[in-house]
Amino acid sequence: xxxxxxxxxxxxxxxxxxxxxxxxxxxxxxxxxxxxxxxxxxxxxxxxxxxxxxxxxxxxxxxxxxxxxxxxxxxxxxxxxxxxxxxxxxxxxxxxxxxxxxxxxxxxxxxxxxxxxxxxxxxxxxxxxxxxxxxxxxxxxxxxxxxxxxxxxxxxxxxxxxxxxxxxxxxxxxxxxxxxxxxxxxxxxxxxxxxxxxxxxxxxxxxxxxxxxxxxxxxxxxxxxxxxxxxxxxxxxxxxxxxxxxxxxxxxxxxxxxxxxxxxxxxxxxxxxxxxxxxxxxxxxxxxxxxxxxxxxxxxxxxxxxxxxxxxxxxxxxxxxxxxxxxxxxxxxxxxxxxxxxxxxxxxxxxxxxxxxxxxxxxxxxxxxxxxxxxxxxxxxxx
Numbered sequence: 542x543x544x545x546x547x548x549x550x551x552x553x554x555x556x557x558x559x560x561x562x563x564x565x566x567x568x569x570x571x572x573x574x575x576x577x578x579x580x581x582x583x584x585x586x587x588x589x590x591x592x593x594x595x596x597x598x599x600x601x602x603x604x605x606x607x608x609x610x611x612x613x614x615x616x617x618x619x620x621x622x623x624x625x626x627x628x629x630x631x632x633x634x635x636x637x638x639x640x641x642x643x644x645x646x647x648x649x650x651x652x653x654x655x656x657x658x659x660x661x662x663x664x665x666x667x668x669x670x671x672x673x674x675x676x677x678x679x680x681x682x683x684x685x686x687x688x689x690x691x692x693x694x695x696x697x698x699x700x701x702x703x704x705x706x707x708x709x710x711x712x713x714x715x716x717x718x719x720x721x722x723x724x725x726x727x728x729x730x731x732x733x734x735x736x737x738x739x740x741x742x743x744x745x746x747x748x749x750x751x752x753x754x755x756x757x758x759x760x761x762x763x764x765x766x767x768x769x770x771x772x773x774x775x776x777x778x779x780x781x782x783x784x785x786x787x788x789x790x791x792x793x794x795x796x797x798x799x800x801x802x803x804x805x806x807x808x809x810x811x812x813x814x815x816x817x818x819x820x821x822x823x824x825x826x827x828x829x830x831x832x833x834x835x836x837x838x839x840x841x842x843x844x845x846x847x848x849x850x851x852x853x854x855x856x857x858x859x860x861x862x863x864x865x866x867x868x869x870x871x872x873x874x875x876x877x878x879x880x881x882x883x884x885x886x887x888x889x890x891x892x893x894x895x896x897x898x899x900x901x902x903x904x905x906x907x908x909x910x911x912x913x914x915x916x917x918x919x920x921x922x923x924x
Contacts, residue, residue: 565849565874566606566607566608566773567606567607567608568581568607568608568609568778568781568849569608569849570783570821570824570825570848570849571824571825571847571848572824573785573820573821573823573824574820574823574824575820576787577785577786577787577797577802577820578785578786578787578788578789579783579784579785579786579821579824580610580611580783580784580785580786580789580794580797581607581608581609581610581611581781581782581783581784581806582609582610582611582612582613582781582782582783582784582794583604583607583609583611583612583613583760583761583763583779583780583781583782584611584613584615584654584656584669584671584699584758584760584782585613585615585658585669585701585733585736585758585760585761585762585763586600586612586613586614586615586760586761586762586763587615587616587617587658587762587763587764588600588614588616588635588638589623589627590616590621590623590627590629590634590635590638591616591617591620591621591622591623591635591658592617592620592621592622592623592764593616593763593764593765594764594765594766595765595766596638597614597635597636597638597639597642598638598639598641598642599766600612600614600639600763601639601642601643601646601648601651601653602642602646603763603766603767603768603773604651604653605646605648605650605651606773607767607773607778607779607781609651609781610650610651610652610784610789610794611651611652611653611654611784611794612639612651612652612653612654613653613654613655613656613669613671614635614636614639614653614654614655614656615656615657615658615669615670615671616632616635616657616658616676617657617658617660618632618657618658618659618660618676618679618680618687619659619660619661619680620660631677632657632676632677632679632680633655633675633676633677636653636655636656636676639653640653652791652794654671654672655671655672655673655674655676656669656670656671656672656673656676656696657669657670657673657676657679657691658670658701659679659684659687659688661684662708663708663717664717664718664719664720665684665717665719665720666700666701666703666708666717666720667700667701667702667705668684668688668698668699668700668701668729669698669699669701670688670691670696670697670698671696671697672694672695672696672697672795673691673694673696674694674695675694678690678693678694679691685719685723685728688723688728688729689728692727692728697730697731697756697795697798697799698723698728698729698730698731699729699730699731699732699733699755699756699758700716700720700729700731700732700733701733701736701760701762702733702736702738702739702762703715703716703732703733703743703745703746703749704739704741704743704745704746705736705739706739712741713745714743714745714746714749715745715749716749716753724753724755729755730755730756730798730799731750731755731756731757731758731798731801732746732749732750732753732755732756732757732758733746733758733759733760733805734746734747734750734757734758734759734805734812734813735758735759735760735780735805735806735807735810735812736759736760736761736762736780737760737761737762737763737770737771737779737780737807738761738762738763738764738770739762742759742805742807742810742812742900744812744900744902744903744904745903747805747812747813747900747902747903748902748903751814751902754801755801756798756799756800756801756803757782757801757803757804757805757812757813757814757817758782758803758805759780759781759782759805759806759807759812760780760781760782761779761780761781763779767779778806778808778849778850780805780806780807780808781805781806782803782804782805782806783803783804783805783806783811783821784797784798784802784803785797785802785803785804785817785820785821786802801814801817802817803817804817804818804821806850809850809851809852809853809898810898810899810900811850811896811898811899811900811907812899812900812901813901814901815901815902815907818896818899818901818907819907819909821848822852822896822899822907822909823909824847824848825846825847825848825850825852826844826845826846826852826871826909826911827844827845827847827911827913828842828843828844828845828890828892828911828912828913829842829843829844829845829876829913830842830843830890830913830914830915830916831843831916832915832916832917832918833886833915833918834918835918838882838883838884838885838886839863839880839881839882839883840880840881840883840890840915841878841879841880841881842878842879842880842881842890842892842913843876843877843878844869844871844876844877844878844879844892844911845871845876846871846872846873846874846875846876847874848873848874849873849874850873850898851870851871851872851873851898852870852871852896852898853868853869853870853896853897853898854868854869854870854871854894854895854896854897855867855868855894855895855897856868856869856892856893856894857893857894857895857908858891858892858893858894860881860882860883860892861881861882862879862880862881862882863880863881863882864878864879864880865879868897886915886918887915888914888915889912889913889914889915890912890913890915891910891911891912892910892911892912893908893909893910893911894908894909894910894911895907895908895909896908896909
């Protein structure tokens with residue numbers, strides 16, 4: 542398949558519809574209260590066309606099963622350990638195979654985008670570029686020239702695993718002078734704060750993103766099978782990026798990525814800018830109070846979670862719970878019932894929490910206030 546035919550095929554197939562898979566493995570988030578759709582993306586993956594262990598069609602099948610909206614093909618440009626068996630010189634070939642698989646399987650809810658990984662030691666590090674037209678143009682001896690070639694194609698460029706132990710033995714993410722210059726020159730737009738291959742997340746990288754106005758990303762960096770590495774299909778999830786887009790179009794996804802409307806999701810952790818994390822949490826959690834019983838001022842309240850991750854909440858309000866301490870859990874697609882000690886009967890309730898499985902800055906969790914109206918007491922209860 543020639544690269545010239547790919548855009549037409551992508552336009553035909555990639556409507557970014559809601560995931561079409563039927564089982565509970567598929568990632569589905571409700572729209573945010575301000576009307577954004579939440580698109581799940583993995584922008585860092587590998588196949589046998591670099592140092593991965595599977596054919597690109599497997600990556601497509603995994604993405605479909607996981608309910609992803611966007612999958613990026615990002616092979617190492619320079620590191621080709623399988624070249625004795627797969628000597629294809631075209632660095633776009635992995636993407637072409639993935640598109641062929643997408644066409645044959647007719648996965649209309651999945652967008653596949655072309656990318657590449659520029660792989661160097663520090664101070665350059667590993668840098669991904671996605672939304673590239675031709676990965677071959679990035680195969681340069683000078684890494685800056687590779688990044689400039691990506692920029693000329695309108696690519697979105699980001700730093701991979703900045704706390705990777707082989708390059709940061711203390712496990713602390715930091716930008717090199719070279720990377721800071723890329724940011725200053727407008728050549729770098731994002732940074733990974735969670736990476737599945739190194740099985741870690743970095744609050745230092747999150748703070749770097751906030752300090753430098755970089756888009757926050759979580760990616761799998763998958764090399765083996767998603768099912769084996771992340772126990773997918775058995776309550777496990779690959780790390781991914783939740784993108785808050787205006788709609789389900791490719792253009793809206795791309796705009797949201799460049800504008801930084803993202804949240805990194807790693808296991809049950811959400812990391813990102815406060816406004817983005819709050820939007821996702823508010824889409825997930827709600828209060829459903831019952832009526833007062835007419836005899837006490839203790840109010841039954843159900844905390845409902847409609848999202849595919851567990852939440853851990855710490856009560857920071859003045860009300861306490863009769864049936865629980867201040868730290869409670871709300872399971873994925875589940876609910877938790879608390880009995881709130883109120884000083885008097887009221888027509889509304891507000892509960893304040895720190896969402897302990899979030900990070901909105903270095904060692905800083907999201908505060909949130911949930912409100913709801915209280916239904917009137919039942920007539921029988923008033924007697």
